[in-house]
Amino acid sequence: QKEVEQDPGPLSVPEGAIVSLNCTYSNSAFQYFMWYRQYSRKGPELLMYTYSSGNKEDGRFTAQVDKSSKYISLFIRDSQPSDSATYLCAMRGYGQNFVFGPGTRLSVLP
Amino acid sequence: GAVVSQHPSWVICKSGTSVKIECRSLDFQATTMFWYRQFPKQSLMLMATSNEGSKATYEQGVEKDKFLINHASLTLSTLTVTSAHPEDSSFYICSARDQSSSLGELFFGEGSRLTVL
Numbered sequence: 001q002k003e004v005e006q007d008p009g010p011l012s013v014p015e016g017a018i019v020s021l022n023c024t025y026s027n028s029a030f031q032y033f034m035w036y037r038q039y040s041r042k043g044p045e046l047l048m049y050t051y052s053s054g055n056k057e058d059g060r061f062t063a064q065v066d067k068s069s070k071y072i073s074l075f076i077r078d079s080q081p082s083d084s085a086t087y088l089c090a091m092r093g094y095g096q097n098f099v100f101g102p103g104t105r106l107s108v109l110p
Numbered sequence: 111g112a113v114v115s116q117h118p119s120w121v122i123c124k125s126g127t128s129v130k131i132e133c134r135s136l137d138f139q140a141t142t143m144f145w146y147r148q149f150p151k152q153s154l155m156l157m158a159t160s161n162e163g164s165k166a167t168y169e170q171g172v173e174k175d176k177f178l179i180n181h182a183s184l185t186l187s188t189l190t191v192t193s194a195h196p197e198d199s200s201f202y203i204c205s206a207r208d209q210s211s212s213l214g215e216l217f218f219g220e221g222s223r224l225t226v227l
Contacts, residue, residue: 032213043116043203043218044154051213088153090216097144098216102153 003027006089006101015110019076021087023101026070029093033065035074036088038103044088048074079108112138114206116219123194124227130190131222133204139184140206144216145177148201160187194226 006023013019021035032051036044048063050056050072056063062075072091076083089101113136123129133143141162146154158179159167166179176198178190187206191198203221207214 034215036218041201041221041223043114043205043221046215046217049213049215092214097156097159100154105151 003099004089004091004101007104008102010105010107012107012109013079015079015081015108017079017108019079019083019106019108021074021076021089021104021106023072023089023091024070025072025091025099027091027093027099028067028070029096030067030070030091030099031094032092032098033063033072034090034098035061035063036090037083038086038088040085047087081108081110084108112136112206112208112215112217114204114217114219116204116222118222119220120223120225122225122227125195126193128190128192129194129224130188131202131204131224133187133189133206133219135185135206135208135217138206138208138210140187141184141209143181143187143204143206145179145187145189146203146205148203148221150201154203157189162187191224194224196226199224199226 004025035048038044053067060077064073086103088103090098092098115134117132143160145157157172160181162181168174181187205216205218
């Protein structure tokens with residue numbers, strides 16, 4: 001079992017839809033959780049970060065962490081074609097390096 | 111957010127030559143930087159961890175004599191692909207960890223596309 005699992009997609013949704021992206025993990029020591037967005041041929045861009053469990057909202061983006069289920073989510077409201085990208089989750093424990101999920105390719109159709 | 115600059119963004123070289131890629135943290139200090147390789151439509155593959163003032167730590171299967179890493183200052187790490195071959199053609203990305211932040215976020219450079227002819 002990989003340390004971080006993520007559905008690679010591709011996930012296609014119509015413009016305006018609510019998108020749900022998810023990662024599961026196996027290491028209960030993970031405390032810091034990040035979501036990155038990567039456009040084609042570009043470096044990943046940090047979107048959201050959370051520490052431990054709970055929700056965090058920033059504009060159209062909401063990150064959720066459920067440590068009891070070892071499950072994190074990123075929700076995108078009112079999705080736009082410009083949201084089409086690969087979304088990577090990343091997580092780490094204290095004093096550890098980040099472990100990345102393989103990424104989910106999202107396509108928002110106009 | 112913090113900015114990490116990577117240069118060059120793309121490079122074409124002949125087989126057998128060496129290519130150097132620079133990674134700079136522009137507005138924060140980074141004692142640790144990371145180098146990744148990414149093939150089309152695949153995820154990031156960590157190659158090595160670059161530590162300021164000491165030797166880099168390479169992931170299993172990555173040739174340290176092929177991919178030379180130098181981290182001479184708190185804002186600069188370089189990756190040199192030595193004696194490049196066509197199979198080294200790839201997208202190379204660096205990241206730097208913001209040590210001043212309690213979360214220790216990773217910020218990525220824009221990536222460098224290497225094509226070896």
